[in-house]
Amino acid sequence: MLTLFSTAKPFVGHSRVIQRNALQSWKLLHPDAEVILFGNDEGAAETCRDLGLRHEPYVKRNENGTKYLNWIFDKANEYSRHQFLCYANCDIMLGSDFLAALQVVSARHNRFLITGQRWDTDITAPWDFSRPDWGAQLRSLALQKGKQNGPTWLDYFCFTRDLYYRKMPPFLIGRQGLGSLAQLLLPQEPRCAGRRARCGRTPKSRLRLHENRRRLLLQRGRGGIQLAAGRYFLVAFLLPAFGHR
Secondary structure, eight states, X not given: OEEEEEEOOOXXXXXXXXXXXXXXXXXXXXXXXXXEEEOOOTTHHHHHHHHTOEEEOOOOBOTTSOBBHHHHHHHXXXXXXXXXXXXXXXTEEEOHHHHHHHHHHHHHOSXXXXXXXXXXXXXXXXXXXXXXXXXXXXXXXXXXXXXXXXXXXXXXXXXXXXSSTTTSXXXXXXXXXXXXXXXXXXXHTTOEEEEEOOOOOOOSOOOEEEEETTEEEOOOOSOEEEEEESSSEEEEEOOOOEEOO
């Protein structure tokens, strides 16, 4: 079904809480969801053992020790056992409506990229995933307490296998935001046809939980802005995503 991948900050203090929240939410998306965590940051190996995730300690870095994002994308493409991949910041929590959005888009298009905005909300403690309604509780918190960020605050990219394999420039983690990544990647590969496709409706309340430093990020489900492209189909959802800050 889906491989989700990311790299983390050291799992200490508040970062430990929010990153484990995010990774566990990904794992619970689907029984066959695959989660790959890249990097040997403090606490990464322990977290992967605890949550049953795949851990890849080695990451290519520059002379200053900064991780190459393009290397992570390429290795995820090689390691993934699924047709669909999703890179998300390691403080983004995802709900079942994220999976529903993927199912809607993948049923209609063979090649696509899904991305979207986020909402901010405070989360300071481990989320209770033992509750059957943990996703609904998360959505409720974001809707009541959350604040939507602008369109350049993009924290996840869900796409079909090989879409960006060995095509991404040498991006460094933390040097360019994912909004900059989108601006760089989208004009290159899609060859946009210069026309806006019909705005498609998707099931309501698609959730993406982005955990910022002590903040929760949400994207609200209001349908998608869909752009016809010559090479693949781009869907920019206004969907809920939660994160800490």
